[in-house]
Amino acid sequence: xDYPTHKSYGKLYVVxxxxxxxxxxxxxxLKTLKEVSLIACxxxxxxxxxxxxxxxxxxxxxxxxxKERQKIPKIIGLLxxxxxxxxxxxxxxxxxxxxxxxxxxxxxxxxxxxxxxxxPSALTAALSxxxxxxxxxxxxxxxxxxxxxxxxLLLSLKDxxxxxxxxxPARKILLFLQLISETFGERQVVVAREITKIHExxxxxxxxxxxxNLTSQKQKGEVTILIEGVK
Numbered sequence: 001x002d003y004p005t006h007k008s009y010g011k012l013y014v015v016x017x018x019x020x021x022x023x024x025x026x027x028x029x030l031k032t033l034k035e036v037s038l039i040a041c042x043x044x045x046x047x048x049x050x051x052x053x054x055x056x057x058x059x060x061x062x063x064x065x066x067k068e069r070q071k072i073p074k075i076i077g078l079l080x081x082x083x084x085x086x087x088x089x090x091x092x093x094x095x096x097x098x099x100x101x102x103x104x105x106x107x108x109x110x111x112x113x114x115x116x117x118x119x120p121s122a123l124t125a126a127l128s129x130x131x132x133x134x135x136x137x138x139x140x141x142x143x144x145x146x147x148x149x150x151x152x153l154l155l156s157l158k159d160x161x162x163x164x165x166x167x168x169p170a171r172k173i174l175l176f177l178q179l180i181s182e183t184f185g186e187r188q189v190v191v192a193r194e195i196t197k198i199h200e201x202x203x204x205x206x207x208x209x210x211x212x213n214l215t216s217q218k219q220k221g222e223v224t225i226l227i228e229g230v231k
Contacts, residue, residue: 016119020196037083170219181207188228
């Protein structure tokens with residue numbers, strides 16, 4: 001169903017922000033963050049660091065999972081008053097395994113115009129440098145938190161021809177590599193971590209090779225894992 005936009009309403013800008021290196025932000029994103037009436041962000045403590053870096057002063061409203069739905073009425077109300085709102089996540093593009101989808105959907109339902117301000121995304125950054133086929137890929141977001149659910153997911157994808165892309169807490173990477181090996185066998189895998197940061201690293205090889213590489217290292221943060229599709 002098409003929902004006509006109301007010209008008197010404000011606009012919701014979906015703004016991509018850096019995933020690590022603060023220089024990875026567009027001029028258009030900076031302009032938008034300066035000019036909107038409010039910035040809805042995943043964590044105000046995180047976003048304020050970005051704003052301070054670029055000497056931007058603006059109002060912030062926390063908008064985070066799982067309480068994001070509680071904030072939607074207030075944001076929609078401001079938009080209906082004619083105020084422009086920018087939506088940002090802690091890193092990357094809102095809505096891509098980050099808060100944002102429920103707000104965007106409700107704004108569309110209410111006839112509010114959505115304007116994407118494209119930029120950084122761990123998904124596209126990892127794909128561009130992994131060295132695996134990119135003409136067809138399947139993004140799966142974060143792997144399930146429980147081992148058996150992850151195993152079931154991987155089994156369902158055993159015959160998938162597309163390059164598979166997942167996000168994962170780094171502390172679970174060794175277990176995940178073991179499950180890949182058990183399910184897919186000798187499949188090419190790429191682990192991308194610290195993307196755009198000082199210690200950026202792409203580790204390529206079989207699950208066993210990568211696991212040996214990582215065994216002695218303490219894993220922090222999140223990683224992006226890419227798995228070669230079946231040939």
